[in-house]
Each structure stands twice: as structure tokens, then as C-alpha cells.
Amino acid sequence: MFAVGLLWMSAALASPAVAGIETHSASEVAFLKQVAIPPEYSVAFESQTGRVIPFAQFQAEMALRPFNIIKGTVHHRATLKLESDEAIARSKQAARRASALPIQGQPFPAFHASTIDGKPISLAGLRGKPFVVNFFFALCAPCIAETPVLSQFHAAHPRIPVVAFTFDDAKTAREFARAQHFNWPVVADQDALAKDARVDVYPTLMLVNAEGVVTKAAHSDSLRTNAGPLSLADLERWASPDSSLTSDAAGQRR
Incomplete structure (x- = not known):
């Protein structure tokens, strides 16, 4: 559903x-x-x-x-x-017709913050390699549902960082990340960044290339190819045109 x-x-x-x-x-x-x-x-x-x-x-x-x-x-x-x-039903049809979001093809908004673990993180620090962005919040049921798939993706593509942003405060985000076994950076209190990235639906996923440009951006639900939950195959299919992801996955599976 x-x-x-x-x-x-x-x-x-x-x-x-x-x-x-x-x-x-x-x-x-x-x-x-x-x-x-x-x-x-x-x-x-x-x-x-x-x-x-x-x-x-x-x-x-x-x-x-x-x-x-x-x-x-x-x-x-x-x-x-x-x-x-x-x-x-109308939303599903619209998502199938055009799942790309307006930020696709545009630079990801510059940011400089600290993760919930107190480590500095910035767009400048991530340049030079592609990374996946996940926008979520703790009380979002679909965000919880997609967490295992993100974990599978992260395990299959260890050289592709996953960075999660939320408008939740640090305490809430920390408790959520611990409960869902996040093993990637989480940045809290990012309502302003979400607005700059024009995120209005959660969860939202973005693929940012080595130059900091958003090459893919979509609502997670629009990536599903069947009536079931989002799968690793769905996520990899969405990201597959990016050669870095493809080669990394191939290397991981040999």
C-alpha cells in the first residue's frame, strides 16, 4: 500500500x-x-x-x-x-509517468553540518565520488519500510556513500537510526536543506554524481515495479545508468 x-x-x-x-x-x-x-x-x-x-x-x-x-x-x-x-491513484499514475523531481540535473544544495555522531560533513567533502541521498523522518512509515533495502544497497555498493537527511532533531534521529540499524551518516535538523532541495514527499531518494550534480531524484514509492514494497532490484534498476554504481556492483558480486 x-x-x-x-x-x-x-x-x-x-x-x-x-x-x-x-x-x-x-x-x-x-x-x-x-x-x-x-x-x-x-x-x-x-x-x-x-x-x-x-x-x-x-x-x-x-x-x-x-x-x-x-x-x-x-x-x-x-x-x-x-x-x-x-x-x-492519481498520484501513482503521475509518479509512473514522471518520477523525476525538479532538482534532477541541478547541483545538490551546498551544506556544512555535523552528523548525529558529531562528525563534520559537507557537500565539498563528498565531491569526487557519487553518493546516494535519503530524505526521511522518524514517524514516516514508508521511510521505515525502505530502510532494509537501503541497507542491502549500501552492502552491495560499499564505495557509494549513503547520506540521510531529516528535519527531526538530533535526539529523535539518533534513536531512529539506532532502532533501524543505520550504518551511514545521518544529519538532523535539515528542514532548510530539504526545502532547498525541493523535497515535499518522504521518503525521497537522490543520486548525486562526483561533481555534486543530482543525476537522479525520485520519491521512493515511484521506483517500485510491482505492488509490493521497494526492493533492492528496484533501487539498482533506478541507479543503474550511473556507471560508477554498475561497476561497483559488478565488482562486489564477482
Whole structure:
């Protein structure tokens, strides 16, 4: 089941009649923090038909379908709405037709930061070799689902670094990386970088060449060739036109 969270920000609240939720449970507060909803905002959760639902129901259903975030900055309101089956079908069709993202063919945004392990990392430091970029966040079910595939890819292509970026804070990212057994660099607090890279759907994957140019960029779900989860074959098929990846894989499998 397609379950990527589409983060769509709007200057005006789409459903002014929806009543805001003034108090939040601990788990709800944590979730709203993860998706960058300011604490002073009133929040409403909606089903795919536009009906207001409790957070617990929304949380259970968001693992199975995408959701939109609509912010009204003037009145400090936010609506989180699950996508309808029709919208999901349209998204899948659009993804199949054109999975490439606008940043493809453009330089990856310059950055200089520290990983969650305290090690410096920058675009300049990565130049000279291709690398794979993974944009994720801890409460993203599809991000969790694709982690084993990224691990397989990393093992099959050890000379191709994988670098993960998240808007989560360092503590959250560190706990997630530990639980999912990440063995590649993770950089937290990167909401600004994600915006510069025009990432609005999670998870998103990019392939950056030795010159720092994004040669491939796609939403992970669009890489699947069947109804099942993303596979190593899907990921390698997507990356295969890059000769560095192809030769590395061949060398690894001899």
C-alpha cells in the first residue's frame, strides 16, 4: 500500500469550518513536533472524506495512506487530512509517468553540518565520488519500510556513500537510526536543506554524481515495479545508468 506523507503547505486553511483541537495528548504533541506544526496552532485531523477524526484514528490510518498538511499562518491553524483513494491513484499514475523531481540535473544544495555522531560533513567533502541521498523522518512509515533495502544497497555498493537527511532533531534521529540499524551518516535538523532541495514527499531518494550534480531524484514509492514494497532490484534498476554504481556492483558480486 502506498503510504508516503505528502507535506503540502498553504497560506490559507482549506476548511475554515473545521474546529481546531486545543489540547493534545503526549503522543500527539510529539507527532506535531515531528511534522513542524508550531505548538500555538490549533489542529484538526480529517479522514479521507473530510470528516474530523481523533488523533489516534488518524495515526493508525496514516500508515496506510498519505496525508496533507494545510497551514493557515494568519489564524495559526493546521489541518492534517488523509488522502482519498482517488487522489492516491492519481498520484501513482503521475509518479509512473514522471518520477523525476525538479532538482534532477541541478547541483545538490551546498551544506556544512555535523552528523548525529558529531562528525563534520559537507557537500565539498563528498565531491569526487557519487553518493546516494535519503530524505526521511522518524514517524514516516514508508521511510521505515525502505530502510532494509537501503541497507542491502549500501552492502552491495560499499564505495557509494549513503547520506540521510531529516528535519527531526538530533535526539529523535539518533534513536531512529539506532532502532533501524543505520550504518551511514545521518544529519538532523535539515528542514532548510530539504526545502532547498525541493523535497515535499518522504521518503525521497537522490543520486548525486562526483561533481555534486543530482543525476537522479525520485520519491521512493515511484521506483517500485510491482505492488509490493521497494526492493533492492528496484533501487539498482533506478541507479543503474550511473556507471560508477554498475561497476561497483559488478565488482562486489564477482
